[in-house]
Amino acid sequence: MTAASVTASSVTYNATVAGSPATVTGGGSATVTVTYTAAAPTTGTLTVNVTGLPAGVNGAVTVTGPNNYNQTLTATSTATVASGSYTVTAAQVTNNNVRYTGTVTGSPATVTAGATTTASVAYAVAANPTVTLSGSIAANRTLTADTNYVLRGFVYVNSGATLTVNAGTKIVGDSTALGSALFILRGARIMANGTEAAPIVFTSQRSAGNRSPGDWGGLIIVGNARNNRTGNIIVEGSDGSVVGANPAGVVYTGGSNDADNSGTLRYVRVEFAGYATLPDAELNSFTFAAVGSGTTFEYLQSVSGLDDSFEWFGGTVDGKYLISYESGDDHFDTSEGYRGRNQFLIAYQSTYITPRAGAGAVSADPQGFEVDGCNGGGCTAPAGGNAQSSGAADGLWNMNVMANYTLIGVGGTQTTPANGGVGVVLRRGTGGYYVNGVIARWPRQAISMRDSTTNNRFLVDSLIFKSNYLADNGLQNGGVVFDPTGTNFGQQSAFTARGQTNEVAATSVTAASLFAALPAGSATTTGANFDWSPAASSPIATGGLSTFANDPRIAARAGTFIAPTAYRGAAAPGGAKWWANWTNYARN
Known part of the structure; x- marks a missing residue:
């Protein structure tokens, strides 16, 4: 048996x-x-605890041992195994561009028969390596989110090269080399495709709470489109004393291709930028010099810049979803024959900023929009005529389209710089179309037309300002909204006479009452506190120019890029909060 x-x-x-x-x-x-x-046991129990990863993120743990034992674990696990020695290793894992490194304890783990042995893997966020960018980038290069990048001095992406910047990448300006900036030169491209969840951020090298406007220079893109100045005109501030600067500066005039493509900026923030040590030689947060319409700009934000937040020098590039929170000069500045179209813009000013020592001074005339036909040597824009034409060899008109903008000033409680505090300044022969906007809380006035050459554009309907809502303006200037009676142009009556109707609210209507959430000016405000949607029963939820069919000039310039809306301002009633999740608010 x-x-x-x-x-x-x-x-x-x-x-x-x-x-x-x-x-x-x-x-x-x-x-x-x-x-x-x-029978006497020949196996034991091995438990491997895996901790430190966000919910839903798998670890990468390998266990090897006797008899060719080899198992991969993604989370805490317990197994019955043969007696013997087991080695536990952990590979790095990445989630949403964040790297996690595992530290193993209890390995090798000796398993004895009938007993339980435990090893542990503790994951933690890994420190990214740091790479310094300097001099010229002459060949294609990709910047990734698992590396920290430092711009030292002027960094040039040369013609023929493409700089690709992956979503979630952070680039800082060297805090010891003031004015450090990134130049995308004519013929080069930048492909910076961030996402709502992982924006690309250009910012200060200094820690939060210690940052200042002017901690670094900014982002400059030079295209090959036309502008209305002749001669070798250089980008403002590009010939300065910054480390690595070309003493001759960077020329942006002489372009000939209005459809030029300088790449893509999408979900990109520029924070604490600017350099303004000399008048009219300032670096901005975003500088677009003769950039062509083949370029894509969407979801861009400037935060606490020393000079302009966005400045266009000629060119034809279009843009959507542009935000400026706190600026040392103008939030949006166009000149020199800029003919691009922009829709959904937000400017918010609650204080007059203090720049970093040594980086220059803030402007004496900060505005919401500052729009110039042309200024400086080599201007070729003619003084009269119809700006609707595409331009001739003797000059191009400044004919930008701005639609659905929300411009909020500091109000009446702070001392305004001598020539600043105006929502929209139009001067030096500019044309352009401005529709469906909200201009509120500007201390000096809402709209100012500064000269007869600009009035000439207005008189031939090449400067149109229609279906805007103006509230809470002129608080330091006797309630002035348009140019006062006694000047030769710019009064509200002149706009009305030309069919350019705009709603001017009673003084009892405050800027804050127009929106779902407009925080009081405070250094502790965060980006999450802003909701630019119209408040319940807000007058800006209606009153917009809902069709361009009755104005062929606007229709021709808007094309299919600018959509008419029944509301005014940058946000649709009950619509998507397009500024949420990827933007920031900080003063330091």
Whole structure:
């Protein structure tokens, strides 16, 4: 007789047979006894605890041991294994551009029969390596979110090269080299495609709470589109004393391709930028010099810049979803024959900023929009005529389209710089179309037309300002909204006479009452506190120019890029909060 071993409740029982073989004779009997006894264990239990990763993120843990044992674990696990020594290793994992490194304790783990042994893997956010960018980038290069980048001095992306910047990448300006900036030169491209969840951020090298406007220079893109100045005109501030600067500066005039493509900026923030050590030689947060319409600009934000937040020098590039929170000069500045179209813009000013020592001074005339036909040497824009034409060899008109903008000033409680505090300044022969906007809380006035050459554009309907809502303006200037009576142009009556109707609210209507959430000016305000949607029953939820069919000039310039809306301002009633999740608010 034989008896096999049996297993019950993970315990093996071995059989011992007594009395076998048994001999049985006639009429007799024999007894065979089978006795089962628990076998000594040959296996034990190994538990590997995995901690430190966000919910839903898998670890990458490998366990190896006797008899070619090899298992991959993604989370805490317990297994029955043969006795022996086991090695536990952990590979780095990445989630949303954040790297996690695992630290292993209890390895090698010795498993003994019948016992439980534990090893642990503790994941933690890994420090990114740091790479310094300096000089010229002459070949294609990609910047990734798992590396920290430092701009030292002027960094040039040369013609023919493409700089790709992955979503979530952070680039800082060297805090020891004031004015450090990134130049995308004519013929080069930048492909910076961030996302709402992982924007690309250009910012100060200094820690939060210690940052200042002017901690670094800014982002400059030079295209090959036309503008209305002749000669070798250089980008303002590009010939300065910054480390690595070309003493001759960067020329942006002389372009000939209005459809030029300088790349893509999407979900990009520029924070604490600017450099303004000399008048008219300032670096801005975003500088777009002769950039063509083949370029894509969407979801861009400037935060606490020393000079202009966005400045266009000629060119034709279009843009949507542009935000400026706190600026040392103008929030949006166009000049020199800029003919691009922009829709959904927000400017918010609650204080007059203090720049970093040594980076220059803030402007004496900060405005919401500052729009110039042309200024400086080499201007070729003619003084009269119809700006609707595409332009001739003797000059191009400044004919930007701005639609659905929300411009909020500091109000009446702070001392305004001598020539600043105006929502929209139009001067030096500019044309352009301004529709469906909100201009509120500007201390000096809402709209100012500064000269007769600009009035000429207005008189031939090449400067149109229609279906805007103006409230809470002129608080430091006797309630003035348009240019006062007694000047030759710019009064509200002149706009009305030309069919350019705009709603001017009573003084009892405050800027804050127009929106779902407009925080009081405070250094502790965060980006999450802003909701630019119209408040319930807000007058800006209606009154917009909902069709361009009745104005062929606007329709021709708007094309399919600018959509007419029944509301005014940068946000649709009940619509998507397009500024949420990717923007920031900070003063330091």
